[in-house]
Structures are given as structure tokens and as C-alpha cells.
Amino acid sequence: MAHSAVPITPRWPSVVTAVLVLLLTIGTLGAVAWRAEWAGGLAPADWAAIRFTVEQALLSAAISVILAIPVARALARRRFYGRQLLITLLGAPFLLPVIVAVFGLLAVFGRNGVLNSLLEQLGFAPVSIFGLQGVLLANVFFNLPLAIRFILQGWLSIPAERFRLVASLGAPVGRLLEWPMLRAVVPTTLLVIFLICLTSFAVALTMGGGPRATTVELAIYQAVRFDFDLGKAALLASVQFALGATAAVFALRITSENPLGTGMDRTVQRWDGARASVDGLWIMAAALFLLVPLAMVVLRGLPGMLDMPGSIWAAALRSVLVAGGAATLCVAMALTLALRGGAVASVIGVLPLAASGLVVGTGAFLIVFPFIRPADAALAITVLVNATLALPFALRAIAPAATQVRADYGRLGASLGMSGWSWMRLVVLPRMRRPLGFAAGLAAALSMGDLGVITLFAGQSEETLPLAMYRLMGAYRMEAAASAALLLLGLSLLLFWICDRWGRGNAEF
């Protein structure tokens, strides 16, 4: 890379990251396949599961993005009191454990929910949430926040100078500025949400109303838990990877580079006369849809807040430490990939999304078990897996900024003979502080709510907050579990807010 105009950053950190990601995704799959006794191929029911999985993932991704575009645009061009708080809160559903979100949604859209009581009072027949509509509703609830954040970031990345120029020329903002930006941002947003829905398990099953709504991940679960057919689990996990890879290739082909170049990076001030009322309606609708179920989680949790067993607080502390570790590791990994850039980094960066959580956990267990007592490695493995699973989101958040820094300041840095640490410290980190904070917050909050790998490893003294909450439910303590869910929501948001706030420094936006 001696011919590069970019100051030379060492190659090894990105290689370490790549190896780690490959080990946890492909490596764990390999470990499962290695242990498998191969019996047979896929049954008709598995093919039905694959079809349903792809169908719901495509629909969920499309609906999330279509709805997110007007909301993100509205948020990008309006200034109002509490805007930043609203943006943070709108991100919350994405951070919730599935089971918490499901109960929040049921409190609004369920049989005794707010919506049906309203319909009843107005004399309409109640609506049922269960079925494909429920799966889509829940998936959009989870992923709309992510889509809004990604697309909003796209809007904010359009330099203010461009808007001024376009305004002074009286040219159409949509065609010249917004459309090229969307071409660059939307395909990868679609891809990320498609992949999240591809590997979902509990959402589809709980809201889907029955075995019609079987996803590949459930088939994997059944293969491991009930049939102990590791061969089939490995096969299905490979199918999931293949589907993810196909989607990734497709998304990258329709993505165009953001052609708008650099400005003095200030946030948008707009001169085109968009109607405020339309924007207001979109923001209100999104806030209602995302925040009312969240409010229900809060209401359900409040009554039992003081009756929670003491072990909950220990579990909460453990979860915060795990989240801190995972966020640090995740951001470091994402930074190594982002600074490297290139197609390989992009592939490594989305790989964890297509991985089956259960196969990752099972594979990690098989790799670790011969050497260490699984419970002893529980928290370390959880940090590692959570960091890796959050990597795609962190990378997605910081990659554009990293590319921008290299493009805008690379030649300058090289001409000054900057290299290594001083390049990082003086140019990269200050320029990227905002996306880094956002990425760290996202990783921490995601890790907080994760109930994946820990279930396979944890003993009594390693339980995390989501696991403790789930165990409360299993012991009939639904009220205490609802309070634990509220605690989880609060801590996730707090962690996110702290990191995000750090990223924004003392800047106004």
C-alpha cells in the first residue's frame, strides 16, 4: 500500500478483527458441522420455512424503509424543542429484547389492547394482531428505528453548502441532492433489516399465530434442541448464510457511491419550502407507533419496581459490565475495518447478521468445552459474541465517516508525513467522534438486551439481566419480570444516551 495517498495505518488490526469474525460465524458453523452425524437433507417443512422466512424478511425490510424515508426527512429538516430526545427515544424499540417488545405491542394492538378498546368504543369489530400482519408489525416496530437512524444520518451528511447552492439556483433538491443520497443509503439499510429479519425466531413464532410462521432459525432450534441433529442445523445455517450472501451481493450492486463530496460539515439549513404540517404528521405518526408500546412497557413495569429480588441488581450490574466490554471491543473492531475499507471489510462487516444465533452459541460451546468449564467462560464469550453481533451496526454507523475522512484529509495527512497514532489521534478520532459515540451506544444497548449465547453457558452466578428476567417469567413472577424489563429498557437507553452524548461532545446537534 506504499502508493496509497492515505497515511499508512498498520494492516494487522483489521486482520485480527476479520479472523475473530470469521471464527465466530463460519468457525462456529464448522464446529457444529464437524460434530454432526449427517442423516438427510432438507424436508418439505424446511423448504416451507425458508420460503416464509424470505417472504417476511423482504416485506419487513421494504415496509420499514418506505416508512422511514419520510420520517427521516421530516426529522432532518425540522428543528423543534426535544428533537434530540425524541430521536434517542425513537431508537429504543430496536434495543429491546423480543419478549419485552412483544408484550409492549400486545398492550397496544392485542385483544385487550388500547387499539381494540378504542375500536370497540367506536363500534367497530376488534382486529387480531396474530398472523403475517403481526409478524410484519413487530418487525417494523423493531427495525423502523434503525431505518430512521440510518437514513437520517444520510440526510445529515448532505453538506449544507450543497443545499445553499441548490437553493440559490432554484434547482430541485429532491433530484439533485436527496435522490443520490438515498441511492447510496437505502440499499444497505434494506440489506441490514432483511438480514435481521432473516435470522429472527421468537418474533415470527409468537406473532405469527402458528406453524405457518416457521422461520429457518426455529427449524435450527428444533434440530439442535429436540432432534439433536447437528447436521441439519449446520445445513440450515448454511442456507441462511447463502440467503444473506445473495441479498448482500444484490444490495451492493444497486448501491451507488455518495457523490456529494465534502463541505464544511455543518448540519443542514434548508431553503426549500417544504410544508411543515406534512413533516409534523409523519413525526407524530412515527412517535405514536414507536413510543406508545414503549410507554406500555414502562406502565407494566412500574408497580413491581420495589418488589424485585436482590439478584436482579447483581444481574443488572453484570449486564452493564458486559455491555461496556462489548461496546469497547465492538467499536475497536469496527474502526479497524472502517479504516481499512474495501469490499472484504464490507463482507466481514455484514457476515454476523446472517449467522444463526443458536449455531454461533452451540459452535462456541463445542470449541470452548474441551478446555474450559463453560460457566467460567460465559461472560467472556458473551462479550465477544455480542461485540461481533453488533459489529455490522457499528460499522454501518462509522464507515461513511471513515471513508470521508480518508477521502478528505488523506492526501493532506500523507503530505505532512503523518502516520499511525498521530493520524488517528489528530485527524481520525476527532472527525469520527460522533459516529463512534453512536456506534458505541448502539453496541452497548444491543448487548444489554441480548439473550442469545448466555443461555447456553450461564450457571447461577453468571446470569445477565435479560436472562434473570426470563427466569422470573419462568417462575410465574410476571410482575417482577415486567419490572426487570423496565429496568432493562432504562439501562439500555441510559447507556446509549451516555455514549451518544459523548459522541456529540458539546456540539449543538
Place this chain on the structure above:
Amino acid sequence: MKKTTYLPVAAGLALSAAGALAETPVLQVMTYDSFVTEWGPGPAVEAAFEAECACDLQFAGAGDGAALLARLQLEGPRTDADIVLGLDTSLTAAARETGLFAPHGVVADLDLPIAWTDADFLPFDWGYFAFVGNKGAAAPTSLQALADSDIRIVIQDPRSSTPGLGLLMWVKAAYGDEAAALWADLADNIVTVTPGWSEAYGMFLEGEADAVLSYTTSPAYHLIAEEDDSKVAWAFDEGHYMQVEVAGKVASTDHPELADQFLAFMVSNAVQSVIPTTNWMYPAVIPEGGLPAGFETLVAPDRALLLSSQDAAALREGALDEWRTALSR
């Protein structure tokens, strides 16, 4: 300087740890999650057994019964577990096939509604599956009546949950070749199918369904722990399928005598007396003081249904297909 002070300390620590290890043997018990929580039987069992065994009893929790078996299969012959606690009869055939278990060797006078002859697995508690609804609401008297009604129920997925699998076996045991027809009738009563018991029970309590698949003993929790008598289990004419939870001794255990002692302890009064109000199941042996107050209010089915572990294993695949086909329409 540092080295010379540090090393002897470390060596001393290691030695004393090894010494302590030699004195108190550790008995590893692998069980499901809810057994070891502070509300489960785990803490009481641990305290009582350690008082008489001069050993350290350690629990390792692993999800539910099915996860427990999968965990054991993953670990294979290298497992550290001495005892596996909490498999049920729909899992024991697969567990036996692993070849990891040794006969339990316990002779006990069990109070089960059926005769128990399994030499490898020892029951420590049991229960009847039942639909639990609200007092005062319409209560069907059979599976068929439920299927013919427009009552809304929530059940668990037999592919990911042991109660879900229990219902599958219940319908199969009661209806045999007619099982598919019953599922077809039942399909429009089912609000949704959840991955596990907790989601389903939570949905029922939130009013999302009129009833939920659980146990005849579930109302006892509400009655005794919450002083709430509003939940009732429905008694069905076809009889109720049983869940029998068993313990087994791992053949490769380092402490065979201790393991034997623990298995005998599991059916002793010390454990059996805490089972009803911690695991909310019937004890395998009625404790000396009888069942706790409140249990007498529970429905007592006339007929207990239970397929042998071989039959349960053999029928599962076909029953699962019937279920999937009927509910996918």
C-alpha cells in the same frame, strides 16, 4: 524481589485449594433453569443435602428440559455432570440412547398415578398438563368440547417447548389415529403458538387468550403465593397427559456413592416437602405432612395418560407432522 514474595503465596494458595478439594468432593448436578433460581427448589435442596453429605453440591442450569438434554449430548462422555435432573418421559428415550446413564438403583415407594418401572430414571415430581382459564368463564369438559367451542387458547410450540410437546402427546394418547382430526377442529381456537411456556402464560395473564396450556397445579401458585383464587384448571373427560420429571445418574461420575446418596435424597421427605410450593408440581412421594394447604382445591383428573418413553419417541415425528399440517391450513 516481587517474584520471591509472590511465588510462595501462590503456591500456598494452590496447595490449600487442592487440600480443600480433596476434603470436600463436589457433586455436579445439571438441571433446568427454573430449578436453580431462588424461587425454585434448588437452594433448599442444596442446603439440606450439604448438611448431610459433607460435600459441595453445585447446580448448572441449562434452559428447559429439552435444552438440558441437548447440553448433555453436546458435552458427551466428557461431561462433568454427575447427576442430570429434570428430563421428562418424552426425552428419556433419547437420553437413554446416549448411553451416558447408569441405573439409579433407588427403591422407593412412589405415589404416582401410574406404575413406574424405569430402572435408569427416577421420578422426583410430576404433574398433569391442563388448560388453565379464569374462574367463572365457560369451562369445556373435554378436548373435543374445547375444539368445538369458540374459546381462544394459547399453546406452546412442540418443537421448542416441553409443555407444547406434552399437548402433542396428550392429543395422540387420547385420540390415536383421530388426532389429526382433533387438531383440525382445534386450529381455529388457537390464538398463537409461543416458543416457550413463559410467553404463553404471560399472554394469558394479559388477557390475550381465554386459557393457556399449563398444569393442573398452576392455580396453586396463584392461590398460595398470591392469594388469588381466580385461576382454574379444566378437568377433561379424555383424561390428562402426565409430565413425570426424572433424575438420572451419569455413568462416568467420579463420585458414584455420592450420586446414589443424592438420588435417594431426591425422593426423601426433605426434598419432596419443598417440591409443591417451589416447583409447583406434585411430589413423587407424598411428604410426611401431606400436601400443602390449597392443593386440595386442585382438579384431580379421573384418568392419567402417559405414553411409554419408547412410544413417545416413536410417535413424535408423525404427531408433529399431523400438528403442523392441521395448523398450517
